[in-house]
Amino acid sequence: MLEYERQMFFDVLHSDGLTVCAKGITYEKVLQNLLKIFCDSTTLVLVVNCSDYEEKLLTSQLDSQHVHESSTNATERERVYLLGGIQFMSTRILVVDLLKGRIPIELITGIIVVKAHEIIESCQEAFALRLYRQKNKTGFIKAFSRNVEAFTYGYGHVEKVMRNLFVRELFIWPRFHATIQKSLKPYEPVVVELQIPMSQNMILLQANILDIMNYLVKNIKSLNRLVELQEITVENCVTKQFHKILQSQLDSIWHQLSSQTKLIVADLKVLRSLMITTLYHDAVTLYAVMKKYRSTEYALSNSGWTILDSAEKIFNICKERVFNQNDEFDPEQCPKWKSLSEVLRKEIPTDVKETAGKIRKKEERQKYLRQQVKVLVLCQDARTCYQLNQYLTQGPEKYLFHMAMKNDVTVAKLAESYRHINREDEPNPFRIQQVQVKPKEAVLKESTSVEGSTSKTGFLKERIAKRRAEAAKKEAEEEEARKREEEEDRKKVSEMEAELLAKEESEEYHCFRDSYILTMSQKGDANRTMTDDGELDDLCDITQLENGEFESFAEMEQLDMTRIEKESSRPIVFIQTFKSEINGIASLDRTLEEIKPRYIVMYHSNVTAIRQIEVFEARQQRTELTRVRVFVIIHSKTVEEQSYLTSLRREKQAFELLIDTKRTMVVPEYQDGKSEDAITMLQKAQEVSSRQAGGQAADEQLPVTPRIIVDMREFRSDLPCLIHRRGIEVIGDYILSPEICVERKSISDLIGSLNSGRLYNQCVQMTRFYAKPMLLIEFDQNKPFHLQRNFVVSGDAGSSNADIMQKLQLLTMHFPKLKLVWSPSPYATAQLFEELKQGKLEPDPDVAALVGSDEAGGPSEMENIAESSNPNIHDFLIKLPGINSKNIGKVMRKCKNLKELLQKSQEELRELLGTELHAKMLWEILHVAHKPVLGEAAEKPSASKFKRGFGKRNF
Known part of the structure; x- marks a missing residue:
């Protein structure tokens, strides 16, 4: 350590x-x-x-x-x-x-x-x-x-x-x-910073995107003068934390914002994505993205930034970066590509030679030269990782044409600089035949020269007229041939596109991985020479770096450096992202420990990666000559540099705030919870009520800890924790008492359960076994207490309000006993549960398990009755006076059908229902005639209602 x-x-x-x-x-x-x-x-x-x-x-x-x-x-x-x-x-x-x-x-x-x-x-x-x-x-x-x-x-x-x-x-x-x-x-590692200027088009793109961002930021602040939006600035709009800043500031008031404000928020995220694409990705990808934002559909769904002058300039510049003035496919290459090639082919070989020259002992110098040259290239994301791999192995022209085909960019003609990818001496499946068209001006010039060289005799005039006719005919034929050749050119471009897409499908698994390994070809082997001592020249690896070609090597997920070093003594280039989706930032630590690179090229800037390299080099404790060399490639005075400096500044300010907080923070002695005086350990049930004369009534009997039975699936939410914090024992649908059962649903769960019908089945079970079923609809405390269509900032989409309300209305019509409870947060729910439990009996976990829970070993007796009985008759019986969830099971077991229930005497009903009051209520509703409302004539009870076979149907 x-x-x-x-x-x-x-x-x-x-x-x-x-x-x-x-x-x-x-x-x-x-x-x-x-x-x-x-x-x-x-x-x-x-x-x-x-x-x-x-x-x-x-x-x-x-x-x-x-x-x-x-x-x-x-x-x-x-x-x-x-x-x-x-x-x-x-x-x-x-x-x-x-x-x-x-x-x-x-x-x-x-x-x-x-x-x-x-x-x-x-x-x-x-x-x-x-x-x-x-x-x-x-x-x-x-x-x-x-x-x-x-x-x-x-x-x-x-x-x-x-x-x-x-x-x-x-x-x-x-x-x-x-x-x-x-x-x-x-x-400290040896760091070489290469400040690469952006192209003029990239500078203009950055300026115009920032202009639109500045306009939208001012617009959103003018529309919401009463809302605190200090963190929404142009500087923060280009940082990685922008989404979190938006979510923390706007999620709670999202339903109060105007539609224009919501569109501006969405457009700010779009513009940030465009800025990242401009800096990190190629011109063809940016052009393909901008084509989508110039469509009519998008123009009708944004805040209006696409009609600004800056937006029009962005569209034109993106096209100019891909097509030249003759409308030929000639995309602009990324400025960092050339710098990366220079670092790999010039800077690193030169540094190897200079470092070897500083080593005095011949044995140590030869040992240093024999070491395999390992270069680690670090970039921001998997797309850039794939981009660099394709650039080094295929070349910029093939890669850019590949991206054009992949992004459905129409390519009618190729520029002259792209014709070399179709040379006949190269086995290239993407070859396009060279098309040479004789220009029309040359034909006219030829005919004019012929005309000027003839004599003025009549005979020659006839010859001139004949030649003119032949020239016009030849011109028409050549024009037709040129059109045919252009059509063939477009056809072959389409064939090339099809072959590229076929290759892309076959290599789909290899696209956008977060790591690649490249090695140098044997092109430099011809430059191997013998020294005076008869030994092979040690500079062969350096020669390969200078003159060799890159080719793919092994898979990096199964990195085995021993095997790689044995199989190849050639220079190796590792391309990797700063962190992987699976391993996070630990993937870079693992790579540094495994390969121990001699050179590191930071294609993008990252604070965490730079410090990881510092810690790695401190663990190695090597001399200055043998330390790792780090080449940092960065666009100076750009958003990339500003984003890096902003992340440093925000971290420094956070630590300064934490240091000031620690200096002024008052920490109670009991905060560690090891003493009985810890405030967080005090249970509310032990508090003395001032309404009971100083707690005299509480002294007469031991306090009973409130208890709530919780379904095991509910432990994914925050509510069980907050219930326990209020001093209520959580045993383990929330059963508050023998009569109260609560089905808790978050907004997303509610929408899913309503659409799937699962909530209906849950309500059926609750109404059968509990007298007071409740449906609790709980909102997120960080979001508004408002049922809206979706949360654009958080991306939490759902059904429309009308669909939800209609389904809830149908649910309450089917289950009249079901109560709907709306809660703004888990904290409010915990307080509500505590109030609902006041004066109620504590639930029995064994009885709750019989009703059915995750911990039950199998179906309970009550579940078997519910499954074997007719649910319609069950619902009819439960509505009769005197029958409740406690005795309905016994009634349905002892009576085969309604006719047998009607034949029971009041005494038999008392034994069946358990209490005389319930027996009297049920007997009277079945046998005693009730007076009609508003003096209408009372109908005499008739047994004919039950002679049609209705009461003979078994329960």
Whole structure:
């Protein structure tokens, strides 16, 4: 470990706390060594909130029999808990096992939480930590996070996170920390920054896009003067955090914004995407994207930016970058491509020679020259990774034509510079025949010259007239031939397009991967020479870099450097993104450790990647001559550079805010939850009510902890955590009392259940077994309490309002007893449940399990009755006075049909229903004539109603 990692390790080991690191300053080594200490059967340490890759990486690094993964079987998990060691598990399983008592809480040594910035009050991790700290006052809690900017969102976010984690210490590790500076400064890599100017067209594109962004930002602020929109600036519009900024500022008031404001928000995201495409991708891709935004359909659905003068300039410039003045396909190449080729073919070979010349000893110099040259090229996304791979292996012309065919760009003619891809000496499946057309001016010039050279005699005049006729005929024939050749040219372009698309389909799997490996061809082998000592020249690899050609090599997902080095001594170029979708930023750390590159080319700028390279080089502790060389290719004075500087500034401001917060923060002694005085541990049931004369009535009897039975599937939501926080015991559809059952639905769940019909079946079950069924419709606390069509910022789409309301109306008509409850947030729901339970009996979990739950072993008796009976007769009986959910099952078992029920006496009904009141109510409704309303003549009861076979049908 480095010096700062050792200091971080000792801080975490000796005290519980929250550790916040800067981007690229990872805590993986600290966590790995911390787990090694507790990797024993005598301890039980739980690791939560880990990604799948982090879990696999730590498991492979620890390589111990005492490291266990979470099992899906409850019995197996109970057995593994007793084995001790390190347990990686999901939070939902941990919460359920803590509530069910499957895990020995008092034997837990501690809990380690990663990605701690996500721990909010209502999340499952906070729920698990609260359950753990209630019964275990001695175990430790250690939390880690590398996202410092997340702690700046909202008021007092870091204090809330620490309170939810039950920690009192905050450890801050920014890049400018003195210990980190001391660890990394002596081994800084050699950095060469190449500032590449953009082309004139790219500069104009950037200026026009920024002009439109500035116009839209001013427009959105003028339309919403009462809304705080300080973070919506042109500078933030081009950063990666722009979507999060929009979501945090506008999601809660989205339904209050005008339609024009919503269109502007969508257009700002479109313009940011155009800016990224301009800087990172090729001219053909940008032109294809702009064609979509110039369509009539899009013109009718945007805020109007497409009719601005700047937008028209953007459209024209995009076309000029692809087609020349003669309307020939001649796209502009990316400026960084040429710089990348120069770095690979000139800068790196020159540096190898210069470095070798500085080594005095011949043996060491030869050893250095024999080392395989490994170059790592880092870029932002998988599309750019694919772009660079195709550029280096196929060349810019073939790649750009390929992209034109892929994006349906019409190509009628090719420029002269693109004809070399169809040379006859190259086996090229995309060959287009060269077309040479004799210009019309040449024909006219020829005929004119002939005419001027003749004599003025009559005989010659006839010859001239004849020649003119022949020339006109020849001109017509040549014009027709030229048209045929142009048609053949277009036809062959179409054939070329078809072949390209066929090749693209065959290579579809290989497109847009996040890593590639290239090597140099043997073209430079002819330049191998023998030295005076009879040895092969050591500069052969350098010659291949200068003169060789790139070709694809092995798959990078199954990276085996030993095999690669054995199979090829040629220079190798690795192309990879800064982070992969599966492994995240850890993929770059793995690549650096595996291949140990001699040169790194940063095609794009990234703060995290630069620091990862710094940490890697500090671990190697090499001399200055043998350190890694880093070439940074960047467009100076552009949005790319500004975005990089903005990310640095935002991180620095976040750390400064965190340092000031730590200096002024007041942390209570009981915040760690280890004392009985912890405020977060106080249950509301133990509070004394001032209405009971100082609590005299409460002293007479022991307090009863309120209890709610929760369906296991509901532990994916935040509500069980908030219910437990209010002092209500969660056992484990929310059953509030023997009569009250609540089916909770979020907005997305409600729409899905209404469309699939699942909600109807759930309501049928609730109304059969519970007297007071309720449907709770719960909104997200960060979104408006308003049923709208969709949330454009969050992308949470749904059905229309009319469809939802109509289906809810039909639902209430079918189930008159069903009550609809609307809740603005999980916090309001928890408070509502607490109020509904006041004065009610506590539910029995065994009875609830019989009704049917995830933990039931099989179908219950009541379920069997419900399935075997006629649901229409069931619904008719439940509406009769005296029959409820408790006694309807007995009635349907004892009476075969309605006729048998009518023959029961009042005494028999009392034995059947359980109470005399219910028996009297049912007997009177069946046998006593009731007076009609408003003095109408009463009809005498007639038994003829039941003589038509209606009552003979079995239940």
